[in-house]
Amino acid sequence: MSPTDRHDADDVDESDFAAVSDTLADDPDRFTDEDRTPERSAISGHARNGRVAADGGSSSVSEFQQMADVSMTDAERRRQWIDEKILAPARIVWSDWRARTGVLVVLSYLFVGTVGLLLVTEPSPNQGGYLIGAFRTLEYPLGTTQSGVSLLSQVVHATPSMLTMVASGAVFTVCLGTVFGTIAGYKGGTADRVLMVVTDVMMTIPGLPLTIVLASALQIEGNPVVIGILVTINAWAGLARAIRSQVLTLRDAEYVEASRIMGMETSVIISGDIVPNLMPYITMNFVQQARAVIFGVVGLYFLGVLPYNSSNWGVMMNAAVNRAGAISSPAAFHWLLVPMVAVIGLALGLTLLAQGADRIFNPRVRARHAETVASDDDEGGI
């Protein structure tokens, strides 16, 4: 089958071109192409169980249960686990400039949102002069608002609530999308049809207008977690559809079939055999969803249609335009520009992270960066 199907073409398992690809199957070069993601990288959660049995096995263990003839101490195994799960991904991220920049940007926002709160004084009126421009004084590096609030303090102290919204919205979307997508794709039949009708209905409703209407009718408080979920209220539907079409290519894979024949429960098969294979896709979507939350939240706060209980970047933009006329008056333009730069910076960091993230989950790239795992690329030479 062709990878063309991997993305969105629904209900499709075969490519017109499958026959053509067979003609080149004897060409060995294409299998050593390290940038190519293997079609069905069999990552199975059950592998863990096998490894535990390796050194605890007594002499009566059958050939099939025996995993390895070398026994490992606990410390060794812990070291290998850290190397595989933490150090190798970290090295991969560091080797790719996009992912490296993305991680640094996101970490710096996290730093500002936690430690930065202690370093920068809280925003309050009459901190300094009115409408001081950016980069004019050392005391107020980003300038002040019309009522003399330091913009630096405002931007920094708005970060935690922004990050909370982003995290809650992204987690909500990814969890719901994954649950709907995997169950619909794996179960098939009636479950699939019912879930997909729900998904399609949700997908067709325009997101931002729905958020606006709900926020206005429900009279909710400005809790960042709730706002984050509200802004992405139906974004999970698109993700569920995409995940479903990926699950369709996995549900009949040999190892899934094996688990099914062994009588494993559906939930175990989905979480152990299917979801690990979708992790790259889910992670990418988590990051992209995070970006969508920022765009939506800031835009709606800018319009002034969402409730809030602490200042954030969108509220700042709204105040700049409505109180100081920042659109038409150059004197107040920095007030508008500062939160906009904060938004773009975080979004750019997340975009770069998403661009580099898929490499982390590429098993070949990963094996090259893990020191404790013998890489199949090693003997290939350069």
Add this chain to the structure above:
Amino acid sequence: MSYVLKRIAQSVLTVYVVISASFGLVRLLPGGPLDYLRAQAVQQGGSDLSMSEINARIAAQTNIAVNEPMYVQYYEYMAAMLQGDFGVSTRYGDPVMSIIGPAIPWTVFLTATALFLAFTIGVSLGAFMAYREGSRFDVASTGVGLVLNSTPGYVLALLFVSYLGYRMQLFPTGGRYASELTVGFNASFLGSVLYHGALPIASMALVGFGGWALSMRGNSIRVLGEDYLRVARLRGLSTRRIAMRYVARNAILPMYTGLMIAIGTVFGGAVIIENIFAYPGVGFYLIQGINARDYPLMMGGFIIITIAMVIGITVADLTYGVLDPRAKGGGSRESY
């Protein structure tokens, strides 16, 4: 044929669900829209309004006859909605349909043009980048695409309206067309429409094409490494034919669902853009309704936007079957 029927049935279901949900939101929430409308009516009419007069007024505004049993209320509400009666705006005093209806073509004009521009520019640029992979052009375009992809449309809109609109006075800062022109099919009117629409369209299209270019680039690079492409080259097909029929088609296909989701996001995103440019489209009136707590305008506006989008997505979805015949089959898998 059954595919078409199924798809249309689903669209009807979506509209039904949204209208029912709007009934639930207006009618069932304690302290919600209905209580507010009642308080508003008492405030405006003074104490000489009787309870039945207030109820009659609310019924005219929202199509909900409060004193009837719940199922009658629901039935009458749905019946009125199906006849195109979306209530009466409390702020403007006009039927919601006569406010939102004329605004729909303008929003569709903005969003459809922006989406078309973003998609065509993005796809061509992405394909070109894939052929020049690793060159300076590719690296520069990827950088530009990443930055534009990380910029919300409204940020660009604010920059445009502030610099090109107010400071340089190059573009108008509001309205659909110059107010002194009469509506008609003539050059000066159409020119004015394009002139007024240029900045809103540009701010939506510019932030959109980066994303399309990046995914088209990725897809094309993947397709370029496919075996069937090697075979096509070995067959001695012309480069042009390979580029158009082999690479472009297979690289665009996975982006089609994305295009359908984009119709929704662009249509929704236009709410913010229209308000920045004071462009009287659907989103502009939606926010007007929210700010005035004009619930009939808000709910009616939302329902009309949804119906417009459902139609758009259904049409796009049906054409997918023409592009990719495989989409029509399927659905007959074993269930576990």
